[in-house]
Amino acid sequence: MYSIAMTPRLSSCSRTGGAGADRLAAFRPSRGPQRPTRAARQVFAKAVATPTKEASTSASKSASISSETAKELYRDMVLGREFEEMCAQMYYRGKMFGFVHLYSGQEAVSTGVIKACLRKDDYISSTYRDHVHALSKGISARKIMSELFGKKTGTCRGQGGSMHMFDAEYGLLGGYAFIGEGIPVGLGAAFTSAYKRRVLGDDGADQVAVNFFGDGTCNVGQFYESLNMASLYKLPCIFVVENNRWAIGMNHLRATGSTLGDEEPWIHKKGPAFGMPGVHVDGMDVLAVREAALEAVARARRGEGPTLIEAETYRFRGHSLADPDELRSREEKEHYAARDPIPQLRAYMLKHGLASETDLAELHASVAAEVDDCVEYADASPKPDMSQLLENVFADPKGFGIAPDGRYRYELPGFTAGTAEVS
Numbered sequence: 001m002y003s004i005a006m007t008p009r010l011s012s013c014s015r016t017g018g019a020g021a022d023r024l025a026a027f028r029p030s031r032g033p034q035r036p037t038r039a040a041r042q043v044f045a046k047a048v049a050t051p052t053k054e055a056s057t058s059a060s061k062s063a064s065i066s067s068e069t070a071k072e073l074y075r076d077m078v079l080g081r082e083f084e085e086m087c088a089q090m091y092y093r094g095k096m097f098g099f100v101h102l103y104s105g106q107e108a109v110s111t112g113v114i115k116a117c118l119r120k121d122d123y124i125s126s127t128y129r130d131h132v133h134a135l136s137k138g139i140s141a142r143k144i145m146s147e148l149f150g151k152k153t154g155t156c157r158g159q160g161g162s163m164h165m166f167d168a169e170y171g172l173l174g175g176y177a178f179i180g181e182g183i184p185v186g187l188g189a190a191f192t193s194a195y196k197r198r199v200l201g202d203d204g205a206d207q208v209a210v211n212f213f214g215d216g217t218c219n220v221g222q223f224y225e226s227l228n229m230a231s232l233y234k235l236p237c238i239f240v241v242e243n244n245r246w247a248i249g250m251n252h253l254r255a256t257g258s259t260l261g262d263e264e265p266w267i268h269k270k271g272p273a274f275g276m277p278g279v280h281v282d283g284m285d286v287l288a289v290r291e292a293a294l295e296a297v298a299r300a301r302r303g304e305g306p307t308l309i310e311a312e313t314y315r316f317r318g319h320s321l322a323d324p325d326e327l328r329s330r331e332e333k334e335h336y337a338a339r340d341p342i343p344q345l346r347a348y349m350l351k352h353g354l355a356s357e358t359d360l361a362e363l364h365a366s367v368a369a370e371v372d373d374c375v376e377y378a379d380a381s382p383k384p385d386m387s388q389l390l391e392n393v394f395a396d397p398k399g400f401g402i403a404p405d406g407r408y409r410y411e412l413p414g415f416t417a418g419t420a421e422v423s
Contacts, residue, residue: 065287069116070345070354073286075363076115077107077342080132082371083141087131087148090375091321096148100162103132105316108341109242110136112289113210113309117297123171123193123209125186128163129315130175133212137170141374151381158384171207179213179247180222183239186211187226190237190306197303208236208300216247218267219256227274227308236300238293241267241310242283248319249327271308283313284339287348314339387417 084102091100103110106129114124114136126133134144139155147154148162155167165175173189176182189209196205217223218241230237245252256265271278277299281292289311296307314336318325349355390410394400397410409415 065290065354067354070349071359071363073111073116073290074342074345074349074355074360075367076111076136077286077345078364079141079367079370080107080110080135081342082367083131083135083144083374086371086375087145088317088321090145090148095379096162097150098161098163099128099320099322100148101129101320102317103129103315105336105340106242106244106283106313107132108286108289108345109212109240109283109311109313112286112311113212113238113240113293116286116290117293118208118210120170122207123173123186123189125173125182125189125209125211126165126175127179127182127213127217128175128177129214130163130165130172133175134165134167134170134172137167137172139165139167139170139172141370142377143167145374145378146381149378149381150383151378152384152388153377153381157388159388173209179217180220183211183213183217183222183226187230187235187237190230190235190300191233194233194235194303206236206301208238208297210238210240212240212242214247215241215243215245215252215267216250216255217241218270224270224274227270227276227306230306231274231276234303234305236303237306238296238300239271239306239308240293241308243267243310243312244315245312246315246319246328248323266310268308268310274308276306276308279307279309281309281311283311284336284341284344286341286345316340385417386419390416 081104084104087096087100087102090096110132114133118124118137120138124133124137131144131148134155135141143153143155144165146152147156147158147160147165150158150161152158154160155165155172160166160175163175163177166172171189173185174182176185186209189207193205193207193209196202211226213223223239226237227239229235230239243252247255253264256267258264259266259269262269266278266280268278268280277296279292279296282288292309292311296309299305299307316333316337317323346360349360350357390397390400398408400409400415403409403412
């Protein structure tokens with residue numbers, strides 16, 4: 001289930017279909033009333049604090065999803081889970097280095113938004129917990145595992161690692177180690193899409209951009225600045241808060257002030273303050289996430305602007321594989337483990353005749369084979385060449401500076417191979 005909070009709009013951005021100045025007018029935000037009346041201000045305050053509207057239940061959604069789609073969603077979640085659990089094994093065997101943050105438990109969000117709703121040419125901006133986002137977007141498990149192994153066949157040729165997945169072909173704008181970094185990047189992609197359509201007259205430019213981030217990010221400046229710009233220009237941008245209740249070791253309720261009229265903080269209620277819908281959804285229910293995301297994506301493609309989605313979810317492991325996970329109580333972990341999104345969808349599919357036990361067993365077998373294959377592929381792949389260290393640093397190689405003998409460093413013997421002696 002999901003619920004939605006909205007405020008009445010005092011004004012909307014003007015938008016015309018003409019050329020030249022008329023198109024540029026589409027990016028000039030309407031000023032609206034310079035000062036809302038007292039009644040209008042009261043409506044705003046009341047709307048944010050008003051109880052959210054309940055949406056349809058999962059049982060009523062069975063008619064809206066086909067057997068084929070349900071199986072696709074189920075397989076995507078199982079692939080995400082099995083991939084991450086294999087990552088844990090490989091990390092402890094010394095095949096991966098640095099910090100590795102697993103997504104186990106949160107699969108319903110990635111699958112419900114990316115796999116269920118986005119096209120290949122849409123954009124996503126991720127976090128350091130980015131492996132499963134990449135899988136849902138269609139990037140091969142081979143390329144992702146190779147990147148985790150630091151191999152040349154990885155998404156970034158082994159130079160990005162776990163926290164920095166990137167793939168231009170699939171619109172993955174990157175994983176980001178610092179919280180909030182990816183939000184303005186995704187916002188820029190949304191601006192590009194809107195500019196092409198409204199100003200350059202490209203009717204085919206209806207791509208949307210989805211920013212993923214956690215509850216801890218909602219207290220940093222980039223989040224609010226991006227909400228403001230997305231609303232100001234009615235950009236096709238969707239903000240998805242994966243609220244797993246913990247920002248590393250800080251509980252969400254201890255770090256964020258309560259929203260107006262509530263006893264606890266509701267991140268989705270920050271949306272109406274910026275003139276966009278704020279949607280709260282059960283992030284452990286892939287069908288509920290899918291329903292909310294379908295509406296947000298359709299709204300963005302229609303040119304109606306951004307949406308803020310708060311998906312309440314839970315990670316089944318510590319913050320990273322280096323985290324002993326001693327701060328969360330056993331009772332809390334057991335509570336969310338009982339709501340595991342994969343068994344939930346499995347039971348739903350069997351109950352509504354969307355799949356048989358045999359169908360699901362075959363899906364599990366195909367996933368196991370894919371995960372084993374990607375590990376074998378990554379292990380056998382070559383390591384990056386030393387010369388890669390010199391790529392994507394300076395557009396002009398003169399930027400590497402001047403050697404003691406007066407020559408540019410890039411002219412030194414062996415420099416392009418990464419073997420030159422550099423003082």
